[in-house]
Amino acid sequence: MQTKIIQEKSNNFFDRKEIEIEATYEKATPSEAEIKKQISTNLKVNEEVIQIKKIHQVFGARKAKISAHIYKTPEQLKKIEFKNKKKKEAKLEPKQEEKK
Secondary structure (H helix, E strand, C coil), X not given: CEEEEEEEEEECCCCEEEEEEEEECCCCCCCXXXXXXXXXXXXXXXXXXXXXXXXXXXXXXXXXXXXXXXXXXXXXXXXXCCCCHHHHHHHHHHHHHHHC
């Protein structure tokens, strides 16, 4: 997978960088984990401070436009970003079963 930064801007209010990347790939669309790994190696940041916002595939091409936020610390990311609904539900299910 090859990546190219299209746009990069800093958001001082949330103390983060907002980037847009164009990725070209050979096989299937890369997963969020693969994208995070590629961004962390290119920008030399920790994977824990990267939040992938959107992966938009270009129809008929092996390209994707990716929006991501890069925070300064993992604590800031947890404070500002919302948790994934599926992850929330997965955490709640075992607790509901225990009550029965």
